[in-house]
Amino acid sequence: MGANSGEAVEVGTDVVVIGAGPGGICTAIQLRQAGIEDVVVLEKSAGVGGTWFNNRYPGLSCDVPTDLYSYSFFLDHEWERPFATRAEIVEYLEAAVDRFGVRDAIRLDTHVVSARWDDESARWTIVDSRGGRWIARVLVGAVGMFNEHVVPAIPGLDTFTGPVTHTAEWPDADLGFLAGRRVSVVGTAASATQVVPTIAPHTGHLTVFQRTSNWVFPKDHGRYTEEDKRSRRVDRSVVEAGRAQAARELDELFADLNNEAKTAEQAAKALANLDTVRDPAVREALRPTAQLGAQRPLLSSEFYEAFNRPDVTLVTSPITEVTANGIRTADGREHPADHIVLATGYHAHRFLSVVDVVGRGGTALRDQWAEGAYAYLGMTVENFPNLFMLYGPNTNGGSIIDKLETQARYIVGKTVYVLKNDVRAMEVRPEVVAAYNAQVQADIGAVRAWQVEGSRYYRAPSGRVVTQCPYTVVEYDRMTREDDLAAFTVTLADPS
Template identity: 40%
Template sequence: MATPHHRVVIVGTGFSGLGMAIRLAQRGDHDYVVLEKADEVGGTWRDNRYPGCACDVPSRLYSFSFAQFPRWSRDFATADEIWSYLRLVADRYAVRDRIEFGADLRAAEFDETTGRWTLTAGDGRQWTCDALVLGAGALHEPRLPDIEGLESFAGELAHTARWPEGTELAGRRVGVVGTGASAVQVVPKVAPVATHTTVFQRTAAWTMTKHDQEWSPTRQRLFARWPALQRLVRWRTYWSLEARAPLFVRLPGLARFVERIALRELAAAVPDPETRAALTPDYRIGCKRILLSNDYWPAFARPDVSLVTDPIVRVEPDAVVTADGTRHEVDVLVLGTGFDLNGSTDRIDIRGLGGRTLADAWSGGMHTNLGITVAGFPELYLLLGPNTGLGHNSVVTMIEFATDYVLKAIDRGAAGPHVTTRRAQDAFTREMVRRSRHTIWATGCRSWYLDEFGNNTALWPGSTLGYWLRTRRLDDSQFETVSPGRHSPAKESVDAQGI
């Protein structure tokens, strides 16, 4: 049986993968297939099922610009609502019949002779394509903490990114490891039902009020009847969030004024001075993601919630042991320890020119051009790749800008495979390092925004408008044509030591 060939293969069915598929379909290009390892669309919003899971970007903006949804239940949608929205969009734009469910991509190799990618799934199925678009995203593979004895825990162990169905919290002693975006949502849901909740904190988190309101039936009807009105509100929300960019990338000193507001909210929520001091971050607000919650800090005013700041030294079958020797007995242990940013690509053996792997190319840091293309990997495109995340606005806007760029690049690739030049990639890498030096993310805290070399490889150090200007057209000087047999896996010009 012949291996099926498509002009484009897309990996993933979250916002990135579905958005790419829909944009291809909208322009009449149906020679594509989407590979999805699960049995349903949704990406991170399908996989994250923990109690309290919700988005921290307003619903009216955390959605496709071409697929407004007038019936959100509230300003900040829950995970269930966002997952339902993505399923609805997949149906509305009739892309389901282009999705291969259960296709867990494990290998992708570029053939310099044919100018095509050969893709292999975990079950042995194969496809070839002219262009490969990775839309799996970074917030996908859970990061497990390196804690001695974790595997020996005899109770229920639940990572927020892989929440086991049927996990029972009521009437049990629950431990929560971590105080990031997931934990901030979990703790307020756990505390009222557990007999006792113990939060193990390594670093305090900056939290601010979440201005979340329910959408009335009248509002929903208005938006459904007059889509232009909802679009106007969407644009107002976009510009109000975009106005925050200078705090993160140009004027980090402004953060002091925001900190005063947050500290007043903390003082009002937590009356105990010792607990309040432990919850007060020792770094500039914005250096890590600012978390939005109305009930996280107030949870620590409850008598059945404990905050532990001593480091965890080991886990035993029925307890977590901290550095002071205390055994904290728990029945359920929740890991709110985030994601492995390399997880989505590390699990796929991606080989470009000369057989060089992407893992090898990124051994000195995740270097790209515009967060979309990688030198040495022809017709490989990343959506929501390195340096395209945001700390101040909706990443869906970045996905849409990058998608339009990829469409132009795919059209250009119809004449033959192209690859971004090493020179263009090196220039972009140096630019990201230079522009990140004076941002709020470089003020001294430890965060997942920075890689092992201390470089920001997660966030775009600028405005979304600036990214749109950079991606609205192709720069032909940043690409070269791939000729069979003329390329070799040259060493990366810019590495972590050479920046």
């Protein structure tokens, strides 16, 4: 089975994984290591890496230390920086695919549009955009959170005469096309903190439109020296120590958002970073107003510095409309622009429902999740037998790679049980899902920072917090190691 697909086909297999990002790759590796060879990974893009392959915007890099953004079973890769760039992460994931022998399982340029469960055959039928059909006993959704980008509903956006580029659709090209142009960036969150300082030197003038100020922590933008690389190469404990330290720091930063002393200590680090802005008025406008933890934390030691440039302007008056030649704000001013960049993020609350998934009795996943996505352990939901998810509802937080490894281990364990015991259907019990999610929402409700208005990034349109996990990575891992077979209704092929 090659890494590139051809014409429409129908293929039967034990397991189909949707998505060849970090989670899908990890799952394929663990499935093969568990002795399950009949695995197909369907990836809509032309390469592996998921969001890291698809996003190309200038300055894109990881905001988790490289040592922690690595698989625990693949720590000897030679990284260039403490915080890897997009290109380095894609290179790492390509290396993982080859080292652990799963490239033959991956089908690139295969965009899954639907998946339907059939009770009679106890199989999932997965259909791609070219009409290819994949029949599987177990379906694993590894599409993550970042699939559909947000285009803001700004009046007149379609009347702008210049180019409008969302950061998720940035062209794979150098920055020469921005030379001498008046560029407007809408947004000051995750992608903007990386785009703004990277493109500022290449524009004629850069105007940044801020709706909400954010907490931006300092970040090491340097590279490893040759001596650093040598010591990391010859002594694995150096990398392991860096990984452990990064995990501790991440937990210390966000594990207890109700601890006022701890959050004040962390907030001081972000505010010291803000002090690099020389203009007092600009500095005050960038000062975060939401409680620490209410928004996604950001890392950059270059973002604030960009506002010290004479050719960078911050605008905080709300946008009222886009005109043919610029952006008008509530104060009546029109800000001329030749190019608009939308740094407005993703619909992070949809998860696997970006695919038309239909389970038992014709139940559509997007309908079942109408009030907000939920799942048992963030991985499986009633009415959808033999279906599991990675980076699903309420699993965001902490080291995502560690969490993906935890989820892959759990899913592989359940998949082995299904295949080795000739199980037709394994479906989590409704009362188990309900009880688990009632507890999750109660624990989320106890985190004060997630109850304020600034926490909209974490919420479905209904208002339910659907992205955040109220447990540490260690606590969550422990929960997934409990014997929970009784949480499922198991139907055997031969009941006798």
